[in-house]
Amino acid sequence: MELTAWKRNFTNELVDLWNQQLGESFPMRHELFEQNSFNDINICWESSKIALDNAGKVVGFITVKRYQDNLDISMPIKTGWIQAIVVDSTSQNRGIGSNLLQQAEAMLERKGMEKILLGRDTYHYFPGVPHACGKAGEWFLSKGYEKKTTDHDLLNSYENEKTGEYPTFNEVECTILKETESDSLLHFLNRCFPGRWEYEAVKYFQSGGTGREFMVMKKQGEIIGFCRINDSKSPFIAQNVYWAPLFKEELGGIGPLGVDRAERGQGLGLAIIEAGIAELRQRGSSQIVIDWTDLVQFYQKLGYNIWKSYDSYQKVL
DSSP states (O other), rough: OOEEEEGGGGGHHHHHHHHHHHHTSSSSOOHHHHHHHHHHHOOTTTTEEEEEEESSSSEEEEEEEOOOOOOOOOOOEEEEEEEEEOGGGGOOSSSSHHHHHHHHHHHHHTTOOOOOSSOOTTHHHHHHHEETTHHHHHHHHHOOOOOOOOEEEEEEEEEEEOOOOOBBBEEEEEEOOGGGGGHHHHHHHHHSSTTTTHHHHHHHHHTTSTTTTTTEEEEEEEEEEEEEEEEESSSOOGGGGTTTGGOSSSSEEEEEEEOOGGGGGSHHHHHHHHHHHHHHHHHSSEEEEEEESSSSHHHHHHOEEEEEEEEEEEEEE
């Protein structure tokens, strides 16, 4: 077995291996793999590796990231991320996964990382280890990782329901963000939700986003809340529609979302979600996913139930 550098010319083999091992629950598309595992500026190329058998066949890989962007945004600069580690089931129990993980961890430590998270990276696939991966969590525990929280992707079907309408509140309106309002949204996020959500919005606009993926809530003309909405026409494949190939119908996605702390306690959070759902329904989405949340009871009010679950893990170096 040989570990070789992370290279684009292995993309077909890497996607094939992913789908052999994970495709039933998480079907990988070439464009998604390119977007998340090669085009992200935060990929740690030195830590990401491909395992080849003696015949040169890809039998495993690990993708690793650390924050390297030069944007002035509050992001964790001492945290490394294991985006994914996949080993061919016929080649497991031979130390391939252990070797990939050990070398990745060693390189991240040399780069000054103080903590490693499983998933939760920029352009992530998962917010943790999927429950669908069986005993993978136990394996990471044996490697010194600590289990932290459990998060879920939620799903609701609207096949037999009429399209929704925007909710109405006195002095508050919900509307799709105009292309000329990008600075206003970024200012709001920097003030109320600095960090990852702000970073994702900046990358959205850098990728050609025009605003159609943001439902915003305004009060006296000022943004006081937002809800990200995604579908197949979005400028890149967003996290809550990653697994769209599992559906025959158009899949929509909700999240992240939030309301200015000063305006909470009025039901506005639920309202901005309802507005996002209504917009996606009007665009033709009959299945909608809300990803990466632990607020199961809250979203059950809108008919959403657990679809996929993940356990988060971390390791302090």
